[in-house]
Amino acid sequence: MDIHVRNDGASTVIEVQGEVDLYTSPKVREAIVAATKARAKAVIVDLSGVGYMDSSGVATLVEGLQFSRGYGGVFRLAGLGATVRQVFQFAKLERVFDIYPDVATATQSLEPRTADGS
């Protein structure tokens, strides 16, 4: 499993690739903890490259959501494939997280609106 983290000013994007299970979820947690410790305004976890996730991965993301909410940050998930999305459905967590089709959409909605509402 590979993790790439990039900061683009408004957000910290954690791109995860591979399978997230009991062996690899600590690495995802490490990246999330680093971002939330730095009080990133928005953390976006890009799961478009994740083909499998078990309950340890889900628990890690729940933890990230809680860390982020603890300081008023934004925590979003992007790019869930069918297999990963079904785990979220089974766990009844689809409405707990802000889930976006991709990182671009998740990031776009973070941009502040102008005074005229555009």
Add this chain to the structure above:
Amino acid sequence: MVRLMAEAEGIEIRLTSDPRWLQVLRAAVGQVGHLAGLDPAAVDHLKLAVDEACANIIVHGYGGQRGQPIVATLRLYPDRVEIRLRDFGRAVPPDSIRPKTLDASRPGGLGVYLMHRCVDEVVYREADGPGMELVIVKRLIRSEEETDGHPRP
């Protein structure tokens, strides 16, 4: 170690309680699911159930201790895939292992819930000796033609 089982349609895999082996076991379970004719979603469900069960053994049965034995027996039957997981760790009363009510603020217990959600049977048994045995069953859904050989009108 992977050993062909001459007396049954299946294989036996001996792994140790190290989380890095989970992906290998998942791959084997996936292949057995495909051999059984499960559809891709059902294969994913079977893999998740077995993965969660093994993770529970590693975390709870062996308390996170590496190098302890887990024996996975993957068998094909005409009507089901049956996977037995045998460990030699801490045993608990089988009835005490139940899926908990989901709580997003405390995701613990989600693994057992997912196991029950993904397969048709999850049965914990007291083992003959130390540890526990878990039997996971995924039933094969066949069309009526395949089931009785006579197409319905």
